[in-house]
């Protein structure tokens with residue numbers, strides 16, 4: 584659904600996401616197993632099922648700036664995929680109103696055989712922009728990346744850091760209604776990261792709704808004002824960013 588007549592927003596009711604694992608050795612898993620990390624593994628049935636999300640009830644309105652925190656495997660990435668419509672809930676419902684820009688993997692949608700300049704346009708199309716919009720932004724993005732003549736070379740000739748620069752340039756130039764961000768901006772040098780943060784903040788200001796999964800308090804404080812703490816596939820706490828961060832850090836001490 585797109586949000587031309589209704590306000591941007593996301594609502595889930597008792598939403599669950601299960602992953603049945605057909606090739607797992609289930610004999611030794613007699614009952615529900617819960618480790619320190621990961622979701623819950625339910626092995627009562629013939630095929631073990633990872634319960635990645637359970638009974639998620641969320642209402643996110645226009646203007647929400649939500650950080651997602653939680654241990655490895657808590658369900659943050661799965662929740663972002665549910666909120667973007669990539670995953671359908673196994674049970675329950677998820678209603679998404681608005682144009683979603685899911686930014687989970689900076690490299691997705693890039694073609695190694697075409698140039699950096701061409702990739703700028705192609706990646707923008709993937710993120711819901713029009714060719715015209717992207718063509719009018721190419722110069723600004725090119726300047727931001729500082730890649731110079733390399734922009735005319737095929738992407739396969741780029742280092743990892745150069746690819747991240749290009750991807751960040753594109754991603755921070757779009758106008759999303761719903762921005763879903765998974766952290767993963769490691770490979771660039773510190774000075775470029777500083778420069779990216781400013782563009783990232785401006786991007787978030789333009790977005791109608793932001794959900795941002797991150798293990799970095801610093802990044803969360805920069806972009807979010809509320810937070811959701813995920814634990815073993817459920818919402819443990821939701822509220823103002825600082826109080827959720829404090830509860831989460833306390834529990835991990």
Ligand SMILES: Nc1ncnc2c1ncn2[C@@H]1O[C@H](COP(=O)(O)OP(=O)(O)OP(=O)(O)O)[C@@H](O)[C@H]1O
Pocket residue numbers: 602620621622623633634635653654655656657658659660661662
């Ligand atoms: N495609 C998949 N197939 C099977 N299990 C999956 C799949 N994706 C995620 N899971 C499982 O779902 C649970 C939640 O994973 P998810 O990636 O959402 O966690 P996360 O909170 O994003 O973790 P991290 O901080 O480590 O990135 C984990 O137990 C994981 O093993």
